[in-house]
Amino acid sequence: MMNTSNTYPLHPKMTRTYCGIDSHKDSHTIVVLNCFHEKLGEMRIGSAPSEFSKFLKRIKKYLQPNTTWAFGFEDTSAFGRSFVKFLVERGYLVKHVEASKVATERGQVLHKSDPFDAECACRVLINQFDNLPNANPLDKYWVITNLVTRRNALVKINVMVKNSLHRVIADHYPHYKSFFSCVTRDSALAFYEAFPAPHHLDDMTVETLSNFLHTASKGRLSNSKAEIILKHVQRDNVPKLEYQDSQDFTVRSLVRQVLQN
Numbered sequence: 001m002m003n004t005s006n007t008y009p010l011h012p013k014m015t016r017t018y019c020g021i022d023s024h025k026d027s028h029t030i031v032v033l034n035c036f037h038e039k040l041g042e043m044r045i046g047s048a049p050s051e052f053s054k055f056l057k058r059i060k061k062y063l064q065p066n067t068t069w070a071f072g073f074e075d076t077s078a079f080g081r082s083f084v085k086f087l088v089e090r091g092y093l094v095k096h097v098e099a100s101k102v103a104t105e106r107g108q109v110l111h112k113s114d115p116f117d118a119e120c121a122c123r124v125l126i127n128q129f130d131n132l133p134n135a136n137p138l139d140k141y142w143v144i145t146n147l148v149t150r151r152n153a154l155v156k157i158n159v160m161v162k163n164s165l166h167r168v169i170a171d172h173y174p175h176y177k178s179f180f181s182c183v184t185r186d187s188a189l190a191f192y193e194a195f196p197a198p199h200h201l202d203d204m205t206v207e208t209l210s211n212f213l214h215t216a217s218k219g220r221l222s223n224s225k226a227e228i229i230l231k232h233v234q235r236d237n238v239p240k241l242e243y244q245d246s247q248d249f250t251v252r253s254l255v256r257q258v259l260q261n
Contacts (some may be wrong), residue, residue, distance in 0.1 A: 011035075013126065016070040017063050020097070020122025022114045023047075023073065023080030029114035030055070032062040033122045040064070042115055047079065052086045072097040072125030074117070076135045077145070085137040094135040097121045101128065158261045165192075165254040168247070172197045175232040179225060189255050190216035191229075196251035198233045199240040206230060 013035040022029045026047055032040040041062040045051045063069065071087055071094045073080045087094050105120040106112070125132065165183060169176050169192060180188035194212065195201055201209070210226040241247055 010066075013129065015067055016093075017067045018122050018125050019059070019069060019071045020118040020120070020125055021071060021073050021080065021083065022118040022121060023075045023078075023083065024114070025079050027114075028080070028083055029118045030059070031115055031118040031122050032059065033119070033126065034064055035126060037123060037126065039119070042118075044114070047083075049082055049086065052083060056090075069093065070095065070125060070129070072121050072132070073135060074099050074102050074121050076137060081137050084135045088135060088137060095125055095129070095132040096135045097124045097132060154261065158258075161254055161257045161261065165251070165258060168251050168254065171247075172238055172251075173232070174236050174238070178232055179229045184258055187213060187217035187221060189259060193252050193255045196248040196255075197240065197244060198236070198238050199244065200248075201230065201233055204230065 016035065017040070018033045018035070020031050020033070024047070027044055028047060029042075029044050031042050034040060041059070043055075043058060045055050045058075069092055071084075071092060073084050073094060074097050075081075076084045076094075076096045084094050101124045102117060102120045105124050106117070109116070162184060169183060176183065180191065182188060183192070191213065206223060206226045209230065210221075210223045213221040213225055
C-alpha cells in the first residue's frame with residue numbers, strides 16, 4: 001500500500017530561529033529573522049551581564065514553533081564576549097560572523113545603523129550557517145590575547161618614544177651619535193635629562209662634566225668622553241631657542257618615558 005502522507009522532513013534551516021547581534025560598549029542590538037529572512041522582532045539591551053537573563057525571557061515570544069535558537073555575533077572577543085560566553089554556557093548555538101562578511105552583506109547601503117548591522121549579521125548567519133565557526137570564548141585564550149595585545153602596544157609605544165627622543169636630541173646636538181652611539185643607555189639618558197640642550201653646558205669644565213659622566217656610567221666613562229662632548233657642542237654652536245624651556249621639558253619627559261618602559 002502506497003504512503004499517501006504529505007509530510008516531508010524540514011530543511012535544516014527551517015528548524016532554527018535566527019538572531020543577529022550587533023555589540024557595542026554600552027548595548028547590544030538584536031534582530032530576529034526566520035529562515036526566509038522575514039523579520040520577526042528587534043530589541044536593544046544593555047551590556048551588563050544582568051541584562052542577559054532578562055533578554056532570554058523577552059525573546060521567547062519570537063521563537064518559531066518547533067525551532068531552536070541560533071545566534072550570530074560579529075564581535076565575539078571584545079564587547080560581545082561576555083554575552084557570547086553567557087549563551088554558550090547555557091547550551092545555545094552561537095556562531096561567529098566575520099566583520100568582512102557583514103560588510104559584504106551590507107553592501108553600498110548608505111543608511112547604516114545598529115539594527116541594520118544586526119540584521120546583516122543575521123542574514124549571513126542564515127546563508128552561510130554551515131561555514132561559520134562556532135563561538136568558543138575560552139577565558140585562557142582571551143587572557144593570553146589581551147596580554148599579547150598589551151605587549152605589542154607597549155613595544156610600538158616604546159619605538160615611537162625612542163624615535164621622538166632621537167629627533168629632539170638631534171635638533172640640539174647634531175653630532176650626538178659621536179658621543180653616545182646608543183641614546184637609551186643609562187649614562188646617555190642621564191646626560192640628556194640633565195643637559196637637554198647645549199646651553200645647559202655653558203661654563204661647564206671638562207672635569208665637572210667628567211665627574212657627572214663617571215657617576216652616571218658607574219665608572220665606565222672617562223675624561224675623554226667629556227672632552228668629545230664639549231668639543232662638539234662648541235663646534236656646532238647651536239643657539240638657545242626662544243621657547244627653550246618647553247623644548248627642554250619635551251626632552252626630559254621623553255627620557256623619563258624611556259626609563260619607565
